[in-house]
Each structure stands twice: as structure tokens, then as C-alpha cells.
Amino acid sequence: MSKVKIAVIGCGSIAQHRHLPEYAMNEHVEIVAVCDIVEERVNKVASEYGVIAYTNYEELLADPEIEAVSVCTPNYLHAPISIAALEAGKHVLCEKPMATSSEEAMNMIEAAKKSNKKLMIGHNxxxxxxxxxxxxxxxxxxxxxxxxxxxxxxxxxxxxxxxxxxxxxxxxxxxxxxxxxxxxxxxxxxxxxxxxxxxxxxxxxxxxxxxxxxxxxxxxxxxxxxxxxxxxxxxxxxxxxxxxxxxxxxxxxxxxxxxxxxxxxxxxxxxxxxxxxxxxxxxxxxxxxEGGQTTSHVISHFVQSIISDTIPPVPGEEGMKxxxxxxxxxxxxxxxxxxxxx
Structure with a gap:
């Protein structure tokens, strides 16, 4: 079975301590790219995982090989990046809070429906x-x-x-x-x-x-x-x-x-x-x-929903409520x- 090709957008703490390590541990996943506007940070993370580094998320989303993304950016970018990713035909796992308004959240849910892709919110x-x-x-x-x-x-x-x-x-x-x-x-x-x-x-x-x-x-x-x-x-x-x-x-x-x-x-x-x-x-x-629990289970549920083509346990509608x-x-x-x- 081929692995799900994943990219992480935003390389701050939540990406470095949760998303990337959990994707790396998941046997069904291949991390292919990371993105961050801070060049030094993204290059360091990319070399750590042996993947491509981007400083522009639009360039990353243009890669047809990438099937799914984690959006780990500051809150105000959650909706625009998630919507762009869904419109580019990628499944999206978005950090919480999913958006800065009900309207943004609705637009994310709509984009997921239109593209027929998964949208999951990271409520662990x-x-x-x-x-x-x-x-x-x-x-x-x-x-x-x-x-x-x-x-x-x-x-x-x-x-x-x-x-x-x-x-x-x-x-x-x-x-x-x-x-x-x-x-x-x-x-x-x-x-x-x-x-x-x-x-x-x-x-x-x-x-x-x-x-x-x-x-x-x-x-x-x-x-x-x-x-x-x-x-x-x-x-x-x-x-x-x-x-x-x-x-x-x-x-x-x-x-x-x-x-x-x-x-x-x-x-x-x-x-x-x-x-x-x-x-x-x-x-x-x-x-x-220090010494805290290592897995949030969010990543494994997201990946499983893609593999089995099922509704993620925390879909956009739940995140919005x-x-x-x-x-x-x-x-x-x-x-x-x-x-x-x-």
C-alpha cells in the first residue's frame, strides 16, 4: 500500500513537537515537504526530516505529489491556507482554533465539501x-x-x-x-x-x-x-x-x-x-x-480517515461549533x- 504524502505548513513548536514527530512515527505516512516564512527555521527542520523546504505555501500547494497538509501557522492564517490547500485538492489537518470567525469556518467547511477532501481540526x-x-x-x-x-x-x-x-x-x-x-x-x-x-x-x-x-x-x-x-x-x-x-x-x-x-x-x-x-x-x-505524553492521537486519526476514506473524528463542523x-x-x-x- 502506498504511503500518504504529507507536508507541514508552519514549523513552530506545535509542528516540531507534535505533527512532524507523529507523522514520522506513522507507518502509513511519508513526509515530503515543510514550509515556514523563517528561512533558517524551515531549512533546519527540512534537513532534520530529509524533506523539501518551502518559504511560500502557495508553491508547496502547487506540488501535485502532496496529498495532505497540516496547517500549523498563526491563527489568522488557518482559514486562508486551509482553503487554498483544499482548493488545491489536499486533505487538511488544521490546528485550533480553526478560524477567527464563523464566516471563515463556514468557508473552510464549504471548500472541503467542494473539493471532496478531508478537513480535520486538531482538538486532541x-x-x-x-x-x-x-x-x-x-x-x-x-x-x-x-x-x-x-x-x-x-x-x-x-x-x-x-x-x-x-x-x-x-x-x-x-x-x-x-x-x-x-x-x-x-x-x-x-x-x-x-x-x-x-x-x-x-x-x-x-x-x-x-x-x-x-x-x-x-x-x-x-x-x-x-x-x-x-x-x-x-x-x-x-x-x-x-x-x-x-x-x-x-x-x-x-x-x-x-x-x-x-x-x-x-x-x-x-x-x-x-x-x-x-x-x-x-x-x-x-x-x-518534560516527560509529557508523546502522542496526541490527532495525527493517526487524520491519516486513518484518509486511508479508509471516512469522516475524520473532528471534522470542520465540530471545530466550528x-x-x-x-x-x-x-x-x-x-x-x-x-x-x-x-
Missing amino acids: QRFVASHQKARKLIEDGELGKIYSFRTAFGHGGPEGWSVDGKESWFFKKNEAFIGAMGDLGVHKTDLLRFLLGEEFVEVGAFIETSAKENADVDDTAVCILRTESGIIGTLAASWSYVSKEDNSTVIYGEKAILRLEEDPVHNLILQYKNGEVVKCELGGIQTNE SLQVILAALESKETSKIITIN
Whole structure:
């Protein structure tokens, strides 16, 4: 069986630590090219993987040999590059947040339909073992009726992770469009939609820039969310958690409380109403800290969807619904009102 020929556009940290190593480990993939506007960076990465280096993504997309691309650029380029790639007949795996507006997201989905190519968004939280198990428990009614939840995703900020450190595009509104809410918050809106099996219909948010002096995007946000059936809860996204990363979620139901990624050893803890406690060790959540988990499962799912010609597990439509919650949160902050999501 011939290998899927893949290129990666954007050679920053997410490409270097996730996409490229995971493609390289995948037996069904041949990496053929990489692209980045920083010549020195792209040449270094290209020589590391023994592939062609481009500084212009349009030139890369003109190569008929390339079948699929990962879009790992700053947020404002996600939609234009993804659309250009789809129109060039390539399958696309796009990093999150997929776009900077609903309109851009819709255009991406349309482009995928027109070209009959795959569009997948890189929401990896769904594939974490504890989250997979949690969804099954909730679906099976183990918690009974769900009342509420709280989830958080926070760390010290992208300067410790981004290839450009403090000078990173993450802090620039014209390139990032949104800060911690787009970097971390959108992961959690996607996770909650996945776990609860419901859409959010209302959002209220407080969004601030309080921790980062060099940023003109948010670094700390707290949102209140309500689903269609009336489950309410909070979502916190922050670059101001200066010590340990927080990536925890707690779901409160009538029969039990479900604690996910809260305990350093037990990724999933079920606390039943009758006092019984079940603890599971399921292999850690992926983290940027040293010794963190190595695979996000995003790459393997994307490649599998191409090989088997199936719908990717996080198609454009799912990415858009998760993005819309974040967009509504921004609108709530601007208007000081609770926003209804259509």
C-alpha cells in the first residue's frame, strides 16, 4: 500500500513537537515537504526530516505529489491556507482554533465539501484516555442526570512553549486574534461538547489581560456556559497559572461526581453518592511539560480517515461549533451581556 504524502505548513513548536514527530512515527505516512516564512527555521527542520523546504505555501500547494497538509501557522492564517490547500485538492489537518470567525469556518467547511477532501481540526482533548472513558460513563447513565461542571485549562503562558518565546505571535492580536481563550479555552469547549453530548446555547464571560505585559490579547478568562438541556458550568482558560499546569474537568451528576485529570496519578475518579470511590490510572494527558505524553492521537486519526476514506473524528463542523462558543464569549465580554448561540 502506498504511503500518504504529507507536508507541514508552519514549523513552530506545535509542528516540531507534535505533527512532524507523529507523522514520522506513522507507518502509513511519508513526509515530503515543510514550509515556514523563517528561512533558517524551515531549512533546519527540512534537513532534520530529509524533506523539501518551502518559504511560500502557495508553491508547496502547487506540488501535485502532496496529498495532505497540516496547517500549523498563526491563527489568522488557518482559514486562508486551509482553503487554498483544499482548493488545491489536499486533505487538511488544521490546528485550533480553526478560524477567527464563523464566516471563515463556514468557508473552510464549504471548500472541503467542494473539493471532496478531508478537513480535520486538531482538538486532541477528545482522545485522552480519561476523556474517552468519561464520555462512555456519561452515555451509559453512570452519573444519572448531569447537573453541572467545571473545567480549567491553564499554564504559565506560551512564552515557555512557542519557538519565538516572549516575541511570539501568540501575544499579537493581529496574528493570534484571541489569546488564552483561543489557545486553551477552545480545547475545553470542544471537550465539554464531546463529554456532555450536547451543544451550548448561552455564554457569559469575563475576559482580561492581567498577567502578560507584552500581550494585546486575553490571558485570563472565566466563562459561564449553559447547554440545551440546562446543564450549567464554568470554563476557565489562563496563561497566568505560574506553577503547575491545570487541565482538569469535574462533572457533577445525580448519582456521582466524575473527576478528570485532577489527581496526578488517577486520571479518572468516580465518587458515588453512596460513598463508594473508583479510581482509574489511564495514562496521562498530553502536556508540554518534560516527560509529557508523546502522542496526541490527532495525527493517526487524520491519516486513518484518509486511508479508509471516512469522516475524520473532528471534522470542520465540530471545530466550528467549538469555535462559536469562544466567539460568543468574546461578544459577551464586549457587550457585558449573556450571549445566545444559534
